[in-house]
Amino acid sequence: SSPASSRYAWFSRNSSDVSEATVAKQIYMVSDGTGWTAEHSVNAALGQFDHCLVDRVCPVNTHLFSGIDDGDKLMEVIKQAAKEGAMIVYTLADPSLADSAKQACSLWGIPSKDVLGPITEAVASHLGVNPSGLPRGAPGRQVPLTEEYFKRIEAVEFTIKQDDGALPQNLHKADIVLAGVSRTGKTPLSIYLAQKGYKVANVPIVMGLGLPKTLFEVDPEKVFGLTINPVVLQTIRRARAKSLGFGVEARSNYSEMDYVREELDFAGKVFAQNPVWPVIEVTGKAIEETAAVVLRLYHDRKQKCSMPRISKRY
Amino acid sequence: SSPASSRYAWFSRNSSDVSEATVAKQIYMVSDGTGWTAEHSVNAALGQFDHCLVDRVCPVNTHLFSGIDDGDKLMEVIKQAAKEGAMIVYTLADPSLADSAKQACSLWGIPSKDVLGPITEAVASHLGVNPSGLPRGAPGRQVPLTEEYFKRIEAVEFTIKQDDGALPQNLHKADIVLAGVSRTGKTPLSIYLAQKGYKVANVPIVMGLGLPKTLFEVDPEKVFGLTINPVVLQTIRRARAKSLGFGVEARSNYSEMDYVREELDFAGKVFAQNPVWPVIEVTGKAIEETAAVVLRLYHDRKQKCSMPRISKRY
Numbered sequence: 001s002s003p004a005s006s007r008y009a010w011f012s013r014n015s016s017d018v019s020e021a022t023v024a025k026q027i028y029m030v031s032d033g034t035g036w037t038a039e040h041s042v043n044a045a046l047g048q049f050d051h052c053l054v055d056r057v058c059p060v061n062t063h064l065f066s067g068i069d070d071g072d073k074l075m076e077v078i079k080q081a082a083k084e085g086a087m088i089v090y091t092l093a094d095p096s097l098a099d100s101a102k103q104a105c106s107l108w109g110i111p112s113k114d115v116l117g118p119i120t121e122a123v124a125s126h127l128g129v130n131p132s133g134l135p136r137g138a139p140g141r142q143v144p145l146t147e148e149y150f151k152r153i154e155a156v157e158f159t160i161k162q163d164d165g166a167l168p169q170n171l172h173k174a175d176i177v178l179a180g181v182s183r184t185g186k187t188p189l190s191i192y193l194a195q196k197g198y199k200v201a202n203v204p205i206v207m208g209l210g211l212p213k214t215l216f217e218v219d220p221e222k223v224f225g226l227t228i229n230p231v232v233l234q235t236i237r238r239a240r241a242k243s244l245g246f247g248v249e250a251r252s253n254y255s256e257m258d259y260v261r262e263e264l265d266f267a268g269k270v271f272a273q274n275p276v277w278p279v280i281e282v283t284g285k286a287i288e289e290t291a292a293v294v295l296r297l298y299h300d301r302k303q304k305c306s307m308p309r310i311s312k313r314y
Numbered sequence: 315s316s317p318a319s320s321r322y323a324w325f326s327r328n329s330s331d332v333s334e335a336t337v338a339k340q341i342y343m344v345s346d347g348t349g350w351t352a353e354h355s356v357n358a359a360l361g362q363f364d365h366c367l368v369d370r371v372c373p374v375n376t377h378l379f380s381g382i383d384d385g386d387k388l389m390e391v392i393k394q395a396a397k398e399g400a401m402i403v404y405t406l407a408d409p410s411l412a413d414s415a416k417q418a419c420s421l422w423g424i425p426s427k428d429v430l431g432p433i434t435e436a437v438a439s440h441l442g443v444n445p446s447g448l449p450r451g452a453p454g455r456q457v458p459l460t461e462e463y464f465k466r467i468e469a470v471e472f473t474i475k476q477d478d479g480a481l482p483q484n485l486h487k488a489d490i491v492l493a494g495v496s497r498t499g500k501t502p503l504s505i506y507l508a509q510k511g512y513k514v515a516n517v518p519i520v521m522g523l524g525l526p527k528t529l530f531e532v533d534p535e536k537v538f539g540l541t542i543n544p545v546v547l548q549t550i551r552r553a554r555a556k557s558l559g560f561g562v563e564a565r566s567n568y569s570e571m572d573y574v575r576e577e578l579d580f581a582g583k584v585f586a587q588n589p590v591w592p593v594i595e596v597t598g599k600a601i602e603e604t605a606a607v608v609l610r611l612y613h614d615r616k617q618k619c620s621m622p623r624i625s626k627r628y
């Protein structure tokens with residue numbers, strides 16, 4: 001019953017944590033849809049303030065308001081933003097609603113930023129087509145059950161079933177195969193890629209245990225090795241062992257530095273014997289960053305064209 | 315070895331598909347990081363052109379260039395964009411690089427849009443702090459192994475293990491429990507929520523099979539029922555049965571309209587007996603839209619404050 005993430009926090013207006021309430025800056029993210037686009041943009045922008053967000057020197061609270069698809073709801077949120085001294089980042093497909101937001105914010109001195117309008121206008125003039133102005137949940141709009149929709153779901157279901165070396169006989173069905181020692185992030189990386197529509201299988205490399213024969217039978221161009229700095233790996237494994245409630249003894253074998261180094265060496269040898277597999281250093285990378293590297297390599301190999309890119313058609 | 319998604323396509327400059335190459339509009343997405351932020355923004359904007367994207371009346375190809383973190387790479391991409399008549403949507407943290415992009419594009423008549431700069435500036439002035447100007451992969455930057463990082467990974471691993479009613483004895487450990495008949499999207503929805511840091515368990519409702527006792531013992535405020543229009547469900551189940559290679563007989567039981575309706579009625583009765591569970595209609599909703607609805611309800615219940623919102627601190 002505790003919040004899912006330590007970053008999530010709930011503030012009522014009569015919060016007792018007054019110092020926090022007065023010091024932290026508030027950012028409202030407002031969308032007629034899910035709000036994920038606004039949240040993604042705000043996250044990227046907040047990355048530019050890591051130097052002062054760390055240790056909460058300049059604390060920021062974000063607040064996501066989804067489904068704000070009429071003027072009444074919008075005005076209620078804007079009024080609340082005024083009370084809390086928040087800025088508003090919004091995505092509102094209906095131009096008249098977006099305009100109301102802009103007007104009301106400027107009237108009440110609320111800093112605001114439209115993150116959908118400018119890019120939509122730029123795309124409209126590039127395509128030579130007018131935008132619909134309809135939010136994603138508009139009546140009559142139907143999410144089509146496209147081939148892409150089914151493929152993405154299939155990719156997620158496939159990837160879940162292959163996790164952690166399960167079903168090695170299915171490696172040939174995967175688009176991408178990840179190999180690495182425990183706690184190199186194979187599982188979250190697999191899932192991230194699966195959500196983008198790739199069928200992923202991951203194979204753990206464990207010192208003293210053999211690897212599935214099929215790993216060496218599949219197209220080596222789709223296999224990626226993951227490696228990591230031993231000190232960082234030890235930290236991650238210690239956290240892991242603790243959260244799994246391992247006893248001290250089991251823990252030492254799994255997260256002792258000698259063992260960690262030896263196991264990484266062992267993985268390194270496997271990689272050296274399979275020089276076609278790219279080896280990706282995950283130290284210090286977020287999951288989505290490693291995913292970007294994997295996909296860049298994956299698509300470069302497929303397309304063999306001058307400018308590395310990932311292309312999609314709409 | 316086929317591309318993961320039917321939307322992905324690769325065009326070489328000497329493509330034989332000349333009509334497509336001449337008609338489709340090109341959008342370049344360029345980032346010093348992963349490119350996911352630019353991609354997310356472009357996707358939202360393209361939603362405004364669904365009316366002409368459907369059936370490829372106004373075909374669009376997007377091309378993602380990640381890791382463009384110096385002037386040379388940037389100029390190479392911009393030159394290529396000029397050749398292909400593409401527009402460029404970019405996120406470049408270094409203001410001088412962003413400025414180069416702007417200058418070069420305007421010089422060469424390339425439509426372009428900065429989707430990071432404007433929001434970063436707005437946030438900077440709200441916080442009263444200067445942005446670092448450092449891209450996410452900048453040397454010396456380390457992704458900290460924060461509590462949030464570990465919790466998110468734990469949520470993904472938990473969620474995978476509970477999929478499809480596995481380990482009903484663990485339902486009490488979940489933040490969110492989803493219940494619904496087969497093909498209401500429980501698995502992809504669970505995974506989507508897990509990536510956001512929530513531990514999710516999903517429980518299939520199958521006519522004639524009992525439900526785990528634990529489903530009725532956990533906090534009912536964290537349980538969500540999923541429902542769907544029977545005609546749409548039948549379509550999805552038929553696609554599913556085909557892709558699984560079910561024989562005609564097995565298929566009929568699973569995707570015949572009478573059976574589909576009866577099973578949905580059965581689920582409806584379970585939901586009626588547990589009136590605290592919100593029942594969410596997933597028909598016509600994309601996974602991320604259903605996720606937004608679940609999370610809005612989840613947080614509203616937790617915070618019991620006047621303005622429904624999802625809050626995070628940084």
Ligand SMILES: Nc1ncnc2c1ncn2[C@@H]1O[C@H](COP(=O)(O)O)[C@@H](O)[C@H]1O
Pocket residue numbers: 031032033034035036037038091092093116134135136137357358359360361362364
């Ligand atoms: N498929 C779509 N069709 C129409 N509008 C969309 C689509 N996807 C996103 N949008 C719009 O883009 C903005 C961001 O969406 P969201 O990420 O759901 O908040 C909102 O104004 C949505 O209405």
Ligand SMILES: Nc1ncnc2c1ncn2[C@@H]1O[C@H](COP(=O)(O)O)[C@@H](O)[C@H]1O
Pocket residue numbers: 043044045046047048050345346347348349350351352405406407430448449450451
């Ligand atoms: N944690 C972060 N720290 C610094 N910059 C970031 C961070 N996350 C994203 N950015 C920047 O935001 C833009 C979008 O990032 P991306 O989605 O990786 O393409 C890029 O210019 C990144 O350099």
Ligand SMILES: [Mg+2]
Pocket residue numbers: 164186187
């Ligand atoms: Mg794993």
Ligand SMILES: [Mg+2]
Pocket residue numbers: 478500501
């Ligand atoms: Mg399922």
